Amino acid sequence: MTVGRTLSIALLGLSGAVVEIEADIANGLPAFVLIGLPDTALAEARDRVRAAAANSGCPLTGRKLTINLSPAALPKHGSGFDLAIAMASLAAAGDVSRDSVASVIHLGELGLDGRLRPVAGVLPAVLAASRAGLTRIMVPAGNADEASLVPGMTVIPVVSLRDAAIWHGGEYDPIPVEAIELPMQEDQEDDGLDLADIVGNEEAIEAMLVAASGGHHMFLLGPPGAGKTMLAARLPGILPDLDGAAALEATSLRSLSGRPVGAALVRRPPLEAPHHTATAAAMVGGGSSYIRPGAAARASHGILFLDEAPEFASSVLDVLRQPLESGLISIHRANAVAHFPGRFQLVMAANPCPCGQYGAADSECTCTPIVRRRYLARVSGPLRDRIDIQLWLRRITTAQLRLANDDQRLTSAGARARVVSARAAAAERLRLTPWSLNGQVPGAWLRSPKRALGRATTASLDRALERGGLTMRGYDRVLRLAWTVADIDGAAHPTAEHIGKALYLRRGMTP
Numbered sequence: 001m002t003v004g005r006t007l008s009i010a011l012l013g014l015s016g017a018v019v020e021i022e023a024d025i026a027n028g029l030p031a032f033v034l035i036g037l038p039d040t041a042l043a044e045a046r047d048r049v050r051a052a053a054a055n056s057g058c059p060l061t062g063r064k065l066t067i068n069l070s071p072a073a074l075p076k077h078g079s080g081f082d083l084a085i086a087m088a089s090l091a092a093a094g095d096v097s098r099d100s101v102a103s104v105i106h107l108g109e110l111g112l113d114g115r116l117r118p119v120a121g122v123l124p125a126v127l128a129a130s131r132a133g134l135t136r137i138m139v140p141a142g143n144a145d146e147a148s149l150v151p152g153m154t155v156i157p158v159v160s161l162r163d164a165a166i167w168h169g170g171e172y173d174p175i176p177v178e179a180i181e182l183p184m185q186e187d188q189e190d191d192g193l194d195l196a197d198i199v200g201n202e203e204a205i206e207a208m209l210v211a212a213s214g215g216h217h218m219f220l221l222g223p224p225g226a227g228k229t230m231l232a233a234r235l236p237g238i239l240p241d242l243d244g245a246a247a248l249e250a251t252s253l254r255s256l257s258g259r260p261v262g263a264a265l266v267r268r269p270p271l272e273a274p275h276h277t278a279t280a281a282a283m284v285g286g287g288s289s290y291i292r293p294g295a296a297a298r299a300s301h302g303i304l305f306l307d308e309a310p311e312f313a314s315s316v317l318d319v320l321r322q323p324l325e326s327g328l329i330s331i332h333r334a335n336a337v338a339h340f341p342g343r344f345q346l347v348m349a350a351n352p353c354p355c356g357q358y359g360a361a362d363s364e365c366t367c368t369p370i371v372r373r374r375y376l377a378r379v380s381g382p383l384r385d386r387i388d389i390q391l392w393l394r395r396i397t398t399a400q401l402r403l404a405n406d407d408q409r410l411t412s413a414g415a416r417a418r419v420v421s422a423r424a425a426a427a428e429r430l431r432l433t434p435w436s437l438n439g440q441v442p443g444a445w446l447r448s449p450k451r452a453l454g455r456a457t458t459a460s461l462d463r464a465l466e467r468g469g470l471t472m473r474g475y476d477r478v479l480r481l482a483w484t485v486a487d488i489d490g491a492a493h494p495t496a497e498h499i500g501k502a503l504y505l506r507r508g509m510t511p
Helices: 045-055 082-092 098-102 122-131 141-147 161-167 202-214 228-234 244-256 280-284 314-318 321-326 369-376 381-385 398-403 412-429 459-466 472-489 496-507
Strands: 003-012 015-026 031-035 064-070 136-140 154-158 218-221 303-306 328-332 337-341 345-350 389-392
Touching: 003 082, 003 098, 003 122, 015 082, 015 122, 031 045, 045 082, 064 082, 082 098, 082 161, 122 136, 122 141, 122 244, 136 141, 141 154, 154 161, 202 218, 202 228, 202 389, 202 412, 202 472, 218 228, 228 303, 228 345, 244 337, 280 314, 314 381, 321 328, 321 381, 389 496, 412 472, 459 472, 459 496, 472 496
Parallel strands: 031 064, 136 154, 218 345, 218 389, 303 345
Antiparallel strands: 003 015, 015 064, 328 337
């Protein structure tokens, strides 16, 4: 029998499926046939593998070679199957141990000189292999640190196809070659932005504390120079470090996006700030055969910042409505559905009108009322209804600048400590539920008999609902905000004052 077998991983979104690679050698004219629903990049593996094997000193058979990727109905993409195809082919020819090759998962792209190139998505692939009960995986040396982040997996780093064949029992003399390494990982340390840099705007700073403590979404409206971008850029700095599961998910998304991953998980919350010319596919993810994560998916467990939000296409903004509710991004294609996490905090910033001067005390707006309405209407009502905190920012005056006390400014470190304390209080209250942040709690749970607040406490909120100032979704979001404000103050339950502050944060978008 001349069939060699090994295993690899096919990724669809962040999930992966084990793929069996079968190589069959038969009599006939020399040919290399690849079947099993490969995409274009994978179909080109025929030439890469044959050239790499020849240049490594372990050429493939001169007879007809058929490679099957099973299950055949599962779409497969990318060049990460090169190593598995080569090892199955050598196993079929008897050049390496069939049993050894069959017991190891292989991932890696082959260069024409036989060296192994690092590939994207190794961490989610290794996670999928671990969940399938497999324990040994062979990867390019450049991906070794990333693959080692998954506990319980035996990682076999190799530099070239020849080294891989030798490891599997091939009788070849080792030839030292230089490994192909990944680019250096970006520094995860703080970028030097501190909350203490902000002068004045105490209301906005308090709103940021509430947003960070409860995982609430924000919409900042104000004239140019009011500090909207400055505030948003400092929000990740007051968020606590990611826990194990969140760090693993954020690092997997980073790997799947093709960005370098080092020997440690990403612990700081990510910040994604796409340009206003971004398409819907760039925002949530997409692609034809290979579905890539978009900015919203890459921002999971961090911040998605949309500066100049009305300049985004309305269709692009509206694709965020479903992830804001469900925390999941689903990309549907004719032959597959890919899922990505969508647990991000949305922060939008906008000018109040095209000229930007409406509501500014020191400037005159030249826009007509209908122009202003049309400009802000680019952010649809249903999307704005999903934003918990909606705040108007004003420019800092000279008096505020001179009266600012540098010693009393809240630093990012101090704010992060308050956020950690508030989140701990919420986590303790929600320990028997599927949620950990107030921003994730559904309104029905907050209004249940065990958690419902007294009528005297919610009187102002009830009046706002009766008068049409709030929708039912808005009512529930004010309740979430009130619980977060109470957690920051160390209160066991929200009071009428907390409800009033939450109402202001929800409806403070007026000049």
